[in-house]
Amino acid sequence: MNDIVISVRDLTKRFGDFTAVDHISFDVRRGEIFGFLGANGAGKTTAMRMLCGLSYPTSGSGTVAGFDVRTEGELIKRHIGYMSQRFSLYNDLTVWENMRLFAGIYGLTAKQTNERATELLERLNFSSERNTLVGSLPLGWKQKLSFVIATIHRPDVVFLDEPTGGVDPVTRRQFWEMIYEAAENGTTIFVTTHYMDEAEYCTRASIMVDGKVCALDTPARLKQQFAAESMDEVFRTLARGAQRGE
Amino acid sequence: MERNFASFVKKESLHILRDTRTMLVVMLIPIILMILFGFAISTEVNNVNVAVVAPERTDGVHDAVERLAQNGYFTFKGYISQNEIDQCLRSGKANAVVVFAQGYDRRAAQAAAGIETKPIIQLIFDASNVNTAGSASAYMQSVLLGTASQQAMFETRMLFNPQMKSAYNFVPGIMGLIFILVCAMMTSVSIVREKEVGTMEVLLVSPVRPVKIIFAKMIPYFAISCIVLVTILLLARYLLGVPMTGGVCGIFSLSLLYLLLSLSLGLLVSTIATTQVAALLISAMVMMMPILMLSGMLFPIENLPIFFQVVSNIVPARWYIDAVRKMMIQGLPIMAVWKNCVILLGMTAVILAVSLKKFKDKLE
Numbered sequence: 001m002n003d004i005v006i007s008v009r010d011l012t013k014r015f016g017d018f019t020a021v022d023h024i025s026f027d028v029r030r031g032e033i034f035g036f037l038g039a040n041g042a043g044k045t046t047a048m049r050m051l052c053g054l055s056y057p058t059s060g061s062g063t064v065a066g067f068d069v070r071t072e073g074e075l076i077k078r079h080i081g082y083m084s085q086r087f088s089l090y091n092d093l094t095v096w097e098n099m100r101l102f103a104g105i106y107g108l109t110a111k112q113t114n115e116r117a118t119e120l121l122e123r124l125n126f127s128s129e130r131n132t133l134v135g136s137l138p139l140g141w142k143q144k145l146s147f148v149i150a151t152i153h154r155p156d157v158v159f160l161d162e163p164t165g166g167v168d169p170v171t172r173r174q175f176w177e178m179i180y181e182a183a184e185n186g187t188t189i190f191v192t193t194h195y196m197d198e199a200e201y202c203t204r205a206s207i208m209v210d211g212k213v214c215a216l217d218t219p220a221r222l223k224q225q226f227a228a229e230s231m232d233e234v235f236r237t238l239a240r241g242a243q244r245g246e
Numbered sequence: 247m248e249r250n251f252a253s254f255v256k257k258e259s260l261h262i263l264r265d266t267r268t269m270l271v272v273m274l275i276p277i278i279l280m281i282l283f284g285f286a287i288s289t290e291v292n293n294v295n296v297a298v299v300a301p302e303r304t305d306g307v308h309d310a311v312e313r314l315a316q317n318g319y320f321t322f323k324g325y326i327s328q329n330e331i332d333q334c335l336r337s338g339k340a341n342a343v344v345v346f347a348q349g350y351d352r353r354a355a356q357a358a359a360g361i362e363t364k365p366i367i368q369l370i371f372d373a374s375n376v377n378t379a380g381s382a383s384a385y386m387q388s389v390l391l392g393t394a395s396q397q398a399m400f401e402t403r404m405l406f407n408p409q410m411k412s413a414y415n416f417v418p419g420i421m422g423l424i425f426i427l428v429c430a431m432m433t434s435v436s437i438v439r440e441k442e443v444g445t446m447e448v449l450l451v452s453p454v455r456p457v458k459i460i461f462a463k464m465i466p467y468f469a470i471s472c473i474v475l476v477t478i479l480l481l482a483r484y485l486l487g488v489p490m491t492g493g494v495c496g497i498f499s500l501s502l503l504y505l506l507l508s509l510s511l512g513l514l515v516s517t518i519a520t521t522q523v524a525a526l527l528i529s530a531m532v533m534m535m536p537i538l539m540l541s542g543m544l545f546p547i548e549n550l551p552i553f554f555q556v557v558s559n560i561v562p563a564r565w566y567i568d569a570v571r572k573m574m575i576q577g578l579p580i581m582a583v584w585k586n587c588v589i590l591l592g593m594t595a596v597i598l599a600v601s602l603k604k605f606k607d608k609l610e
Contacts, residue, residue: 052451053451054450054451074453077451077452077453078453080451082448082451082452083448084444084447084448086443086444086447087444088443088444088445088447088448089445090257090261090445091443092260092261092264092265093257093260093261093264097257097260100253101253101254101256101257102452103253104250104252104253104254104256105250105253105254105449105452105453105454106250106452106453107250107453159451
């Protein structure tokens, strides 16, 4: 099995004169938790959209789960999971119906759906809420459920776009435990976040400034490199040089 | 990949079923409208104000007027002159005018003796309320004649609505309106809701093709519209007694085409609007107003100013309502309205093509 799950070379996206993503290159290994950091407007979302097969790169190349981002977008979509920064399950459907819907979207059979959904609910201690409307759950639970549903089809890579926005510290902690567990089971995690303490949890972190990847290493070595106490400091040092505003 | 399509249709149906209030509104509006238009426009003859034109107030005329005045259903409003007729009807002072000819008595007597033809009594009605005018005319004739020995011929004129367009003229209008409401408005709102809430993003990252997402959304609304269509047709036939001799099949197929057109319109709106409120407003202002005003639903197209007559050509409901009227009320077969069918088909093709193109462009 190929050990590199995401491989990107000189990936670029231009909108007219504006270069949103400027020749970024990096590799993500299987089972890694890859932190994708950057200020607002640094180009994170655009880069992520290209990796998800939603946006076509202007130049450069890349593969995700072994498929080309330029030509095999549809295949990529089948092998990745995605959780957006906005809560994106259906509030007027029950927990079970949401799971069944997304399992169906990814082509799971009825039997597989039943097995996996039951198993996931048990792991979350959520079995009693199976017929509860998602809209009536607290936000923390919703986020956990979103994550579980994003991985229901056992994707190679899960893209998490600021998954813990607006969630209390305890739930964030629990959320990261789920991420760790998934990574241990061989799922690669590609996560963007604003919380620099979360960056510390990543296997490796990259920091984007003005469309370019300025730094990429393990949190420990990044701190060493920038002679910083915390990732927060590393981030501030780099972001100070940014030309683009919010 | 058929499985994911089925899960989608199921999901959309659940959304609709969970929203009981909207469901009820959609199902009840057509029924309420049908009953309102069918019965609120009363067919009973009640309190018809009558003015009389009589050059000579002879005994025969007096007798006839007396009979009218004493009848509980008619109110005698007095004598007027020939040139006051129009003004009198327009102002609403009278709903009907009875005109006796010169020499009414003499001719009636001669007719009784078999010498002359029968005298003529002209009845002029304000027919903007067709049903009332129709039955009032028949009733008034029998009242005026009184006894069988009285001889007269009637000449009836219906003003303001010469074709005697009847109350069930509203049925096609209601159909033209309701399907736009259910299909276009609800589909667009439901698509835009997903954009607004953020679920659309997740769906786009999934392997489901965007076009499938859209079609899956249309199917439940299409189904609801079909139920509504059957309800309307049943009510029209058995409650309002619309003859529908033109064949239900024709009406049904044409309606299916119109449903498709409405769905495409909904898709088009959803590509323009970014919030649910915007989608609602666009549907209401850009679609409902022209249907109410320019489709011939409320006002006959022939009575509109030329400018609006021209504009009405691009209102799809105009062609639909016109065709359904012809089939439902005049009893024409679908072949007789082929021109409307072709126009609607063309409009559907254009709207669908434009909206699919716009939808795809938006995704980029």
